[in-house]
Structures are given as structure tokens and as C-alpha cells.
Amino acid sequence: MMNQEPLYEGKAKRLFKMENEDFLLVEYKDQATAFNAAKKESIKGKGKYNNEISSIIFTMLKDIGVDNHFIMQVSETEQIVTKTSIIPIEVVVRNVYAGSLAARLGKEEGTVIPKPIVEFYYKDDALGDPLINEDHIEILQLATKKELEEIREKALFVNNFLKDYFASCGIRLIDFKLEFGKNNENNIILADEISPDTCRLWDMDTNERLDKDVFRKDTGSLIGAYDKVLTRLKGEKTWLK
Ligand code: TMP
Ligand code: ASP
Numbered sequence: 001m002m003n004q005e006p007l008y009e010g011k012a013k014r015l016f017k018m019e020n021e022d023f024l025l026v027e028y029k030d031q032a033t034a035f036n037a038a039k040k041e042s043i044k045g046k047g048k049y050n051n052e053i054s055s056i057i058f059t060m061l062k063d064i065g066v067d068n069h070f071i072m073q074v075s076e077t078e079q080i081v082t083k084t085s086i087i088p089i090e091v092v093v094r095n096v097y098a099g100s101l102a103a104r105l106g107k108e109e110g111t112v113i114p115k116p117i118v119e120f121y122y123k124d125d126a127l128g129d130p131l132i133n134e135d136h137i138e139i140l141q142l143a144t145k146k147e148l149e150e151i152r153e154k155a156l157f158v159n160n161f162l163k164d165y166f167a168s169c170g171i172r173l174i175d176f177k178l179e180f181g182k183n184n185e186n187n188i189i190l191a192d193e194i195s196p197d198t199c200r201l202w203d204m205d206t207n208e209r210l211d212k213d214v215f216r217k218d219t220g221s222l223i224g225a226y227d228k229v230l231t232r233l234k235g236e237k238t239w240l241k
Helices: 046-063 099-105 134-139 145-168 222-233
Strands: 014-017 025-030 031-034 039-042 071-074 078-082 091-096 110-120 171-183 189-193 199-203
Touching: 031 078, 046 071, 046 078, 046 145, 046 222, 091 145, 110 134, 110 145, 134 145, 145 171, 145 189
Parallel strands: none
Antiparallel strands: 014 025, 025 078, 031 039, 071 078, 091 110, 091 171, 171 189, 171 199
16 A cells, blocks of 8 residues: 555554654554564564454454554554554563563463563663663653553553453463553553564463464464454354354
């Protein structure tokens, strides 16, 4: 659709200007990366899955009152979003030990955490997105204390909703990452994407991995896994026995 130069190109998406300066066109790419792009591969169809899955989730979140940047999906791989100034904090919510937290605390993957843990990472590729705390965020002036409290509350609210929603699709929401941005009224709204690239999703019965860990660990077909997530979100309950 676009033959202009992107405004910004990231690892998984390209952002394009639109005639109306309040909006951006987001194109989801077929590229998969992991470990700060040390591992990189083009996987045909990946962009379509993440665009469709993220569109469904952001639409639902909007319906339940979580203000976010999503406006509409406009093609298989593209969506229109409200332009925001992204707060450079990756907010991770965890329900079950896995990934970097399981490694850091020496816990077995799959152990339930008694209550959700919220973590903050400094969104800076050159530094490898380091884990930071409230004090670092204040000193680096990434967000005020009040803003951070709002972000934390919103992240936990999204977790509560998504955990139940995925469960109704036969999926365990292990952990996920959110990003927030400020709109032109200076309100903090949910931005970026929520997809199997940014969540750990395990099959409720078999613990089959239905997310990017399939690519990170080379354990199977990424498209096969993402297709299962999309099918279930669309309500085609073929997984029910
Ligand atoms: P982690 O266990 O590797 O820290 O990942 C926690 C969650 O955050 C997991 O669901 C994957 C997601 N994530 C991203 O979306 N982007 C990233 O760059 C990383 C490292 C993790
Ligand atoms: N998103 C990061 C990367 O592209 C890391 C990850 O998701 O594992 O390298």
C-alpha cells in the first residue's frame, strides 16, 4: 500500500506518516528477531498473524474501556493507530515463572507466581533493554511517580482481563510486555502491539508453546503456533474436545 519511505522502521514493524498528522499507518513485517536481533529470520505470514491478533486484542481492550492507540485494521498486514510519543519503558507482567525471570530467580519454568509481578525494562536497544526500577525511572525522567503508578495499574488491569480471555480460548497467559505512549492531550494510552511476539502463551492442556519462544528456541513452526492463537481468538473453538 505504501510507496513512501517509512517514518520509522523497527525490528517487526514499519511506521508511515498519514495525511492526517494525528495518525500513523503501521505495517507488520514478516521478520522475526530474538535476543536483541542476534537471531533474525524472515518468516512468511508472520506480519499478517501479528497484525490480526493485535487488532482483535486492542479492539477488545477498547471495548472494556482501556484507552489505546488502535483505530482500525486496514489490510492483512496494516493498521491505523493514533500517533503517540512512546514512553521508553517496556512493562512486563508475569503470572507464571518463565524466560528471564525463571533464570534470574532460579525458578522452574511453569511454576505459578502467587500474585502477578510487574517489571520495567528501559527500552534501549544499545543497552539491551536493561531491567530498571522506580528510582531509575525517576532519575532518568522516563515517567513521573504518578505516571508510573497509572501505568502499573493499567498493566495489571489488562492482565486480569487478558488472563481470563485467553483462558476462555484454552490458553494460559504466562507473561507479556506492554508499551504506553502519550497522545496529543498528554494522556497515557496503551500502544505498540499485543501478539504472540510479545506474550508467552501456552496451551492450557498440553503446555504447547504458542508464541515466539518457538522461534527463540527453534522448537517448531512459528506460523503453526500463531495460527492456533488466531483461530482460537476468532472463536473457532476447534480445540475443544
Ligand atoms: P523475558 O522473560 O524474556 O524477560 O520476556 C518477558 C515477556 O516479554 C515475554 O512474554 C516476551 C516479552 N518480550 C518482548 O515482548 N520483547 C522483548 O524484547 C523481550 C525480551 C520480551
Ligand atoms: N524483541 C527482541 C528482539 O528482537 C527480543 C525478544 O523478543 O526475545 O531481539
